[in-house]
Amino acid sequence: MLKGAVIGVGRMGLTHLSILNNHPDVNFVAVCESSSFVRRNISKYMKIRTFKDYRKMLDNMRLDFVIIATPTGMHAEIAKYAVRNNLHVFVEKPFTLSAKQGCEVVNMLQGRNLVNQVGYVIRFNDVFMRIKKLLDCGAIGRLLTLKMEMNGRTILKDAKNSWRSEKTEGGGCLYDFASHGIDLVNYLIGLPDEINGSVMQSIHSVGVEDAVCSTFLYKSKLRGNLLVNWSDPSYRKPAYRMEILGKKGKIIGDLHSYKVFFWNKPEIEGFTQGWNRRYITDFAEPVRFYVRGCEFTRQLDYFIACILNNIPCQICSFEDGLKTDIIIERIAKDAAQRGI
Amino acid sequence: MLPKGVFNMDRIILGDNQFFGINHMSEEKAQAQSEHFKDTNAIIEVIDTAYHCGIHAFMFNTYDRVAELTDHFRANPDRYADLRLYPSLPYAHKYANAVNEKGIIGALNSFVFADRSTDQIFGTLVCGAMSVVKQDMIDVMKLLIDAEMRMFHDLNVQAIFLQNIVTDLLLGLGVKEVFIEFANYIKKKYSVEPAFNTMNMPKLVEFLLGCGIKNPIVCSVVNKAGYFMNPCLSAYEEVIRTKPFRPMAMCILASGAVPPKEAVEYVVNQKKIRSIVFGASSKAHIVQTKELIEQYFI
Numbered sequence: 001m002l003k004g005a006v007i008g009v010g011r012m013g014l015t016h017l018s019i020l021n022n023h024p025d026v027n028f029v030a031v032c033e034s035s036s037f038v039r040r041n042i043s044k045y046m047k048i049r050t051f052k053d054y055r056k057m058l059d060n061m062r063l064d065f066v067i068i069a070t071p072t073g074m075h076a077e078i079a080k081y082a083v084r085n086n087l088h089v090f091v092e093k094p095f096t097l098s099a100k101q102g103c104e105v106v107n108m109l110q111g112r113n114l115v116n117q118v119g120y121v122i123r124f125n126d127v128f129m130r131i132k133k134l135l136d137c138g139a140i141g142r143l144l145t146l147k148m149e150m151n152g153r154t155i156l157k158d159a160k161n162s163w164r165s166e167k168t169e170g171g172g173c174l175y176d177f178a179s180h181g182i183d184l185v186n187y188l189i190g191l192p193d194e195i196n197g198s199v200m201q202s203i204h205s206v207g208v209e210d211a212v213c214s215t216f217l218y219k220s221k222l223r224g225n226l227l228v229n230w231s232d233p234s235y236r237k238p239a240y241r242m243e244i245l246g247k248k249g250k251i252i253g254d255l256h257s258y259k260v261f262f263w264n265k266p267e268i269e270g271f272t273q274g275w276n277r278r279y280i281t282d283f284a285e286p287v288r289f290y291v292r293g294c295e296f297t298r299q300l301d302y303f304i305a306c307i308l309n310n311i312p313c314q315i316c317s318f319e320d321g322l323k324t325d326i327i328i329e330r331i332a333k334d335a336a337q338r339g340i
Numbered sequence: 341m342l343p344k345g346v347f348n349m350d351r352i353i354l355g356d357n358q359f360f361g362i363n364h365m366s367e368e369k370a371q372a373q374s375e376h377f378k379d380t381n382a383i384i385e386v387i388d389t390a391y392h393c394g395i396h397a398f399m400f401n402t403y404d405r406v407a408e409l410t411d412h413f414r415a416n417p418d419r420y421a422d423l424r425l426y427p428s429l430p431y432a433h434k435y436a437n438a439v440n441e442k443g444i445i446g447a448l449n450s451f452v453f454a455d456r457s458t459d460q461i462f463g464t465l466v467c468g469a470m471s472v473v474k475q476d477m478i479d480v481m482k483l484l485i486d487a488e489m490r491m492f493h494d495l496n497v498q499a500i501f502l503q504n505i506v507t508d509l510l511l512g513l514g515v516k517e518v519f520i521e522f523a524n525y526i527k528k529k530y531s532v533e534p535a536f537n538t539m540n541m542p543k544l545v546e547f548l549l550g551c552g553i554k555n556p557i558v559c560s561v562v563n564k565a566g567y568f569m570n571p572c573l574s575a576y577e578e579v580i581r582t583k584p585f586r587p588m589a590m591c592i593l594a595s596g597a598v599p600p601k602e603a604v605e606y607v608v609n610q611k612k613i614r615s616i617v618f619g620a621s622s623k624a625h626i627v628q629t630k631e632l633i634e635q636y637f638i
Contacts, residue, residue: 018512022543041477045515236361236374254367279365281567281597290539290570291508 002307003063005030007054007078008070009038012092012119016067018291019300021046025308030061054078058085065115065307068092071163072170076101079318083108088115088307090300094179095321097170099329102322109318115306117299117313118321120183122240122255124295124302126284128184131242131253134260135188139268140246146189146216146224150181152238154230158204165207172208174200174328178228181240182331183324185216185224187316189244191323192216192224198334203231214331226331256280349557349615350397350424350498352633354390354626355590358619359383360403364568365595373621380408389623391420393630399426399617401503404434407491414494426617428501428537429488478521485525499557500526504537511544516551523553533557535588539568542575545583555584559617562589564606565597580610590617600632608636 004026006013013033020026032051033039039050051057058066058081065088068078076096082089083105095118096102109116122128134140154177155164163169170176185192194217200209210231216224230238244251249262259277266273287297299316306313357363361374377383387398387409400406413420489500502510502522510518519536526534535557538544548556562580566573568591580587587610592603607613616633620626 014509014513018509021512021514037475037477040475045477045517046513236370239367256364257366257368279595279597281365281565281595284567286566286568286570286572288571289508289512289543290568291512292505294570 001025001027002065002304003027003029003061004065004067005032005057005061005063006067006069007032007057008068008074008092009033009035009042010069013067013069015291015296016069016090016300019289019297020067020304022289023301023304025304029063030057032057055081058082058087063087065089065303069119072097072175073163073166073168075170076105079105080108083112083114083116086112086114088303089318090117090119090303091318091321092119093121093183093321093324094118094170094175094328095318095325097168097175097325099322099326102318102325106318106322113310115303115311115313116318117303117306118316118318118324119299120180120187120316120321120324121293121295121299122180122184123187123316124298125255126280126294127253127255127258127278128188128242130278130283131244131251131258132188134251134268135244137268139249139260139266139271140244140251140262141248143189143218143220143222143244143246145243145245146185146222147241147243148181148185148224148226149241150178150228150230150238151232151235152177152230153233153235154238155204155210156231156233158206165205167208172200172205173210173228173230174212174332177230177238178212178226179324179328181226181228182327183316183321184240184242185226186324186327187320188242189222189224190218191327193219195327195330195334198331199338200332200335203229205231212331212335214334349586349588350426351615351637352395352630353397353399353426353588353615353617354387354395355399355617355619356401356403356406358621359386360401360405363595364591376621380405380412383409384412386621386626390620390626391423393623393626395626395630396422397424397426397498399428399501402427402429402431402434402488402491410491410495423496424498425492425495426499426501426535427489427492427497428503430484430503430506432503432505478518481518481522482525482529485522486529489530497530497532499533499535500530501535501537501559504539507536507538507544508540511538511540511547514547516547519548519551519553523551523556535559540570541587542571542579545579545585548585549583555586557586557588559588559590561591561594562587562607562610562613563592563594563598564602565594567591567594567597577610580612585612586615587613588615588617589613592616592618600628604629604632604636608633 006017030049031042032054043050066082067090069092075091079091159165164171196215198214201211203210211229214226240254242253251260257279261275262273287294358373359377361370363370523534537559541560561568569576589607592607618629
């Protein structure tokens, strides 16, 4: 039985706690959270020890793993402390607030046999798992253009008194929201060689941006566009849309379905020339325990399976998270140079 | 206080996802539905169609726009004399967005005190002041139930469902007291049956029985394709066959993956299921589904 703890019990921390609390191989023994309301209720109703200071918790509890779901600004510091304590670590996305911080954490892993994962949950979504397979086998040929769009209604008023309005804590659309779409590009296609035309706009927020756009250029001549806005009230919940055009075909996908157009008869079983539409209902796999989406359970069960089987995380390690942090930082830098 | 009545679970209940742009299969379809039902009159038209077909039971999540519908029902008591409502609360995205803006405590305050006169706020404070001081989540839950139920006042409510995101989150946390207190509070304050929506039916049924909640009403996805049935189809069939609870089936067509006739046949063959929640936007679809269900439910 693995002994675990959660640091930061907000919306994501609570989701992770709920999903893993009934995992047959996991026993949560401690929780660290700054809100006394949350601490009081967890200790009363879940009979789990609670802490206000993560150092005290990590020093005093005998743990196997820790889940870090605090505001992003604290990720690096806590992850380092956890690695130093030889714990397997799952960190919510984005990994850290700078490539420098991220590098420091990744370097600390050298010589330690610790499972490390970043919570880019869309990598575990049924649709994007399938798109990944199609791209990996070269289904649509050499890639030409890419469009990654993300829209949502997360912020419709300035988030005063919240870490989401503080740049130094990881607030703002680029780190807190667009990071998912950027990571998806990194995961499915790879790091862009050049970043250009980046613009960050504030719509409701005062201290941070609510919309981001950028152009990704690759040496292979692939050109990609990123368009993200988390202040669009026409969306009920966050929506992803990815469109990838290749020499042999095109893929369009969102969280619930995808379609592939092949110019000619493809060599992939089950697909034909022209449009091929696939809905999530055709291929979704159920999970052990569902909270908010199969992908949330899938990513945590994968993390636990890596620990139990003593294998490194291959889907979204700290190193993968660092690569996405590097792109994020380059977008921010590019936008700042432009001064718009 | 809502009118009291003997509870007789409706066999056919019209759900509301289609009215509010929720579709588990396609974001494009969800968007098209959202446009189609932009005007509340378009929703009322479908409700009236169902009502005239003999479907008098409706499940509503507590979206803000549902308040417009319930106002309409209250304004036309003769037209909806036999209306039977099954609210499901809370609508979680509403809270998630508010928490982003105001933090947990700020969001709770804004919901508990929204749309209230000074007198009402004073009343809530008297009842709830202790809980605000104690900050106990069960007391907070009761305040939120009352806040969410305000839009259903003076209407014929049959059962009150805990919405699936909250049910499953709490199920994972394993807090028995919340489920027990929810059930007790719904019975005591609203004199109706407590009920639960879930995406993890087998686990929830075991848990509720372990809480001492007898013969609970549990609404979940049940379809031949096994779509959205966690952990698996066979676990659902086993629990339906062997456990003492009142199952309600939704998403029986698996968003179109199972043909209607096969879908109804499968659900009806799970002997204990006597109630189906379905979504439809057209008269043809409503009539077809109702006839199919009635044909098999003999």
